Amino acid sequence: MTGAVLIVGQLVLAVTLAWSAAGKLRRAPHAAFRASLPRTLGVPAGFVRPLAVGVVTAEVVTAVTLVAALAVPALAPAGYALAAALLGAFTAAVAVMIRRGVREPCRCFGATDDPPGPAHLARNVGLTAVAVGGTVLTLGGARPVSLRGTGGPPGWSGGEMPYLPLVLALLTVVCLANTVALAVVLRQLRQQSALLKVSIEGVANPEPIMLAAGATVGDFAATTVDGAPVTRADLRGETLVAFVSPSCPACAESLPGFIARAGARPEGREGVFAVVLGSGEAAGRLSDQLTPVARVVVEPERGPVSRAFGVDGYPAFGLLAGDTMVASHFVLDRVPETAAS
Numbered sequence: 001m002t003g004a005v006l007i008v009g010q011l012v013l014a015v016t017l018a019w020s021a022a023g024k025l026r027r028a029p030h031a032a033f034r035a036s037l038p039r040t041l042g043v044p045a046g047f048v049r050p051l052a053v054g055v056v057t058a059e060v061v062t063a064v065t066l067v068a069a070l071a072v073p074a075l076a077p078a079g080y081a082l083a084a085a086l087l088g089a090f091t092a093a094v095a096v097m098i099r100r101g102v103r104e105p106c107r108c109f110g111a112t113d114d115p116p117g118p119a120h121l122a123r124n125v126g127l128t129a130v131a132v133g134g135t136v137l138t139l140g141g142a143r144p145v146s147l148r149g150t151g152g153p154p155g156w157s158g159g160e161m162p163y164l165p166l167v168l169a170l171l172t173v174v175c176l177a178n179t180v181a182l183a184v185v186l187r188q189l190r191q192q193s194a195l196l197k198v199s200i201e202g203v204a205n206p207e208p209i210m211l212a213a214g215a216t217v218g219d220f221a222a223t224t225v226d227g228a229p230v231t232r233a234d235l236r237g238e239t240l241v242a243f244v245s246p247s248c249p250a251c252a253e254s255l256p257g258f259i260a261r262a263g264a265r266p267e268g269r270e271g272v273f274a275v276v277l278g279s280g281e282a283a284g285r286l287s288d289q290l291t292p293v294a295r296v297v298v299e300p301e302r303g304p305v306s307r308a309f310g311v312d313g314y315p316a317f318g319l320l321a322g323d324t325m326v327a328s329h330f331v332l333d334r335v336p337e338t339a340a341s
Contacts (some may be wrong), residue, residue, distance in 0.1 A: 002142045006076060009134045014066035014084045014125060020108065031057070031260035033108070035292040040116070041093060058086050073143040080134035087131050089186045091124040102280065104288045117286075131233040133164035210243065210318060211310040212326045218308035222297045225287050230295060232308065235273070235323045238339055240265060242274045243293075243306060245280035251315040254332050255289065258317070259338065262293035269294055277301045277314060 024033045034052040037043040041049055062082040069075035090108070097106060097116040106116050114120075140257070211217065221231045242258055244251040262272040272294035276287045279300065287296045297305055318328035318333045326339045 002137060004314045006137060006142065007070065008074065009130050010069055010079065012068045013080075013127065013131055014063045014088075016088070017059045017066075018063040021056050021063065022064050024108075026050075028256035028260040031263045032256045032289070033066055035259050035263065035289060036104060036106055037106050039288045040097050040106050051330040056271065057070065058082070062086055069137045076143060077138040080138055083263075084128065084131035084135045087124060087128040091121065091128050094121050094124055103285055164251065177288055184307060208328060209311065209313050209316045210328050213325055213327050215310070215325045217320070218310075219322045220304045220308035222299065222305050225291060225296045225298060229296070230273070230297065232323050235320055236320070237267060238271060238326075239267075239320040240294075240319040240335075241273045241309070241316075241320060241328075242272075242290075243277060243309065243311050245292075245301070245314050247278065248314050250330070254315050254317075255286075257332050259289065259293055261289075261332070263322050273297075273320075275303075275305050275309075277303070277306065283288050286310070294337065 012052050024030050030052065034048050037046060037048050037051060059169055062079065065082060066076055066079035069079045076277075094106070096114050096124075098118070098121060101117045181222070188295075217232050217235065217329040221229065223229055240262055244255065244258075258274075262274075265271040270293075274285050274290045274294040274296045276290070276296060276298045277300065283298050287298050290296045299305055309316075313328055313330065316328065317330070317332045319337075319339065321337050321339045327335050331337050
């Protein structure tokens with residue numbers, strides 16, 4: 001019985017960690033995860049990239065070790081110990097964020113708008129308990145029964161595995177359910193992408209959402225959330241620009257891509273200028289997400305910066321050369337990464 005319990009624990013932990021890693025492997029979610037670390041945990045800028053890569057690597061290694069232990073039970077203690085250490089660190093991090101009153105999503109499991117809360121802490125505590133329990137049992141000599149169905153060295157919970165058909169049946173059901181759910185999601189995404197493509201490309205000459213190419217930005221004076229003054233004269237070189245609102249669903253969808261592009265600019269934050277339109281806690285959370293990669297100004301709709309850029313809607317993205325607009329569009333991918341593109 002102990003062997004079957006250990007196998008179930010391995011599967012739960014492996015799937016959870018693999019899912020977590022997969023949610024941060026793509027470029028945009030990984031950039032959003034990196035950008036959240038200084039704001040949620042106060043990680044120094046020099047340690048952000050190594051920590052982000054290390055977390056994903058640790059998740060992958062631990063998940064692989066737990067899965068490998070299904071065939072090689074001798075790996076179970078190592079897999080459980082790695083999971084216990086990793087999940088213990090995650091639990092401590094969530095507890096710190098809750099204690100600090102962090103309201104920004106931690107991006108630990110990919111794109112999410114939910115700030116860390118008691119539910120996240122309870123989930124992590126439960127997973128850590130599973131990992132610690134498995135570590136104690138395996139270090140005490142217990143072993144998951146090998147899925148090969150044959151005995152192992154003395155001291156293992158070896159022998160024939162009476163629970164193997166049940167485990168395999170459960171895994172089959174889970175895999176089938178996951179496949180169906182994935183197919184439904186992919187179908188919906190394809191439909192939405194097709195509709196969006198028709199809506200965008202079906203208009204030969206859409207109305208400019210802000211200053212058109214070749215236009216000059218008007219005079220403005222504002223203060224960033226960091227307390228630094230910014231004017232038209234501070235727009236030097238090439239600058240990636242965004243106007244976004246916390247109440248705009250399209251802005252939320254475009255945000256990970258914008259953060260990823262902004263984080264990759266060679267000029268750093270000085271080459272990115274973001275304006276959050278709105279006020280209150282929601283605008284504050286949005287500016288917190290953008291601050292690690294951009295100079296951020298928060299102002300009401302139709303504020304002075306918006307008027308200087310001729311913004312008529314949002315999201316609005318643009319690329320400047322000095323104070324002259326190179327390109328602008330409400331779809332980020334329609335804005336070139338450089339003026340030479």
